[in-house]
Amino acid sequence: MELWYTEKHSEHAGFTLKVSKTLFSGESEFQKLEIVETPEYGRMMLLDDLVMVTERDEFIYHEMIVHPALFTHPDPKRVLVIGGGDGGSIREIMKHPGVEQAVLCEIDGLVIDKSIELLPSMACDINGSNPRVHVRVSDGLVYLREHQNAFDVILVDSTDPVGPAEGLFAKDFYRLVFGALKEDGLMVAQTESPFYHGEIQKHMYRNLRAVFPMVEMYQAFIPTYPSGLWSFAFASKRYHPIRDFHREKAQKRGFSTRYYNEDLHLGAFMLPTFVKENIAE
């Protein structure tokens, strides 16, 4: 029997992938978790039936949620990831030797455990082997309340604004992030697809602008996410992602990247007209 998974990106459009094997299927107290093998994209993790990551294209999402922030802040030493239980963001953060401590705060311990077991190329730094990484299984909101003025950079590597991540898109949440950042701190959050989620984006950027003095959107192509065009919010207390970008540091980075580079850093902030207009102040 040939099995195909189809994710509906809207009521009338979707993405379909052949699935060769189910490696894990279970339910935590928060959500349904599945990890399957696909011939086209390698192993794929789904939460509540939606694609979270695949081995083949995860490098794009993870490089792009991490490096623009870490090459803009002049000296990021303490970095917090909220969500991101697969470990891919932590892996990219660890490529920056100046980072002394990275904390992963993921609400669902099952996601972490199964990523360590079945997605080792992503979870390589959250399996206890890296002394610079601290893993906390906790609600992000609770963790932020207990760690005010503590981080240089916070990355919100969340699922979509339904289910357990719903609270991570509200104004109160952004206020908590603001408070947990040091006085020159900055945050990056994934903010869905401009093509399918325009209304949600309008709302998110309005909320972010009510809290942060500087908010910019940037984009990346992620083939397994709805429409292929994905967006991130860069929200900052002091540093601007273009004007304060450490281009030479990015150019001379001592590690390889497959998507991010110092030119693309700039290009990612140059948005299509319909995207800019939708989130204009």
Add this chain to the structure above:
Amino acid sequence: MELWYTEKHSEHAGFTLKVSKTLFSGESEFQKLEIVETPEYGRMMLLDDLVMVTERDEFIYHEMIVHPALFTHPDPKRVLVIGGGDGGSIREIMKHPGVEQAVLCEIDGLVIDKSIELLPSMACDINGSNPRVHVRVSDGLVYLREHQNAFDVILVDSTDPVGPAEGLFAKDFYRLVFGALKEDGLMVAQTESPFYHGEIQKHMYRNLRAVFPMVEMYQAFIPTYPSGLWSFAFASKRYHPIRDFHREKAQKRGFSTRYYNEDLHLGAFMLPTFVKENIAE
């Protein structure tokens, strides 16, 4: 009965869309042509079962195949489109008041006729109403041979490199384009998806570089094309798409665009690392 169309982007992955109505289905001497109604993307044209254009996202492809070229050439007066029988590229060219004549050279008259009838928002300038537009139903190779040293800009708005467009990706074809351009002319061609068609791209860029002194790739996001990440080749005799870009002219364009703008023009040439490396010389 609910009908869904699925385009396989590879053997094991695809894009699926609900189809509410078939408006036309027929066969020309070159290919199978279908125009259907979809609830998500409006009307959609398929050639040999592959998505060519949809009403909802065609603006991206057509703005991006036209405006980077026409805002780089300092004075484009004569423009040729090879393929592009839906008329969308011609519509965008007509937004440039300096263009005195645009020629559409499409091999398949049925594509033109059915676009005029069923896709009027794209075919608005190829229905005989615009005196600046000349429509020729002809093989592009034959037309180019007969029109050497004639055009400022040539746009290759072709289908994929299988079927009737196969000849439009070979070195001999690029030589004919080179000859049909004036001494400072330039061409743009669609060059498939970096994500799914890396091998084809390697080959195309090698062929282009054997003919043109200056070849650059740029990208656009097109949700209904494989992976969402699409690419174009900018091949030129003299003008460079960044150094010779008329930014102020683009900024003060007297027409609206929904994707293209003067910043995005630059950003489109800033490529992901894996894309750049794949076509590196």
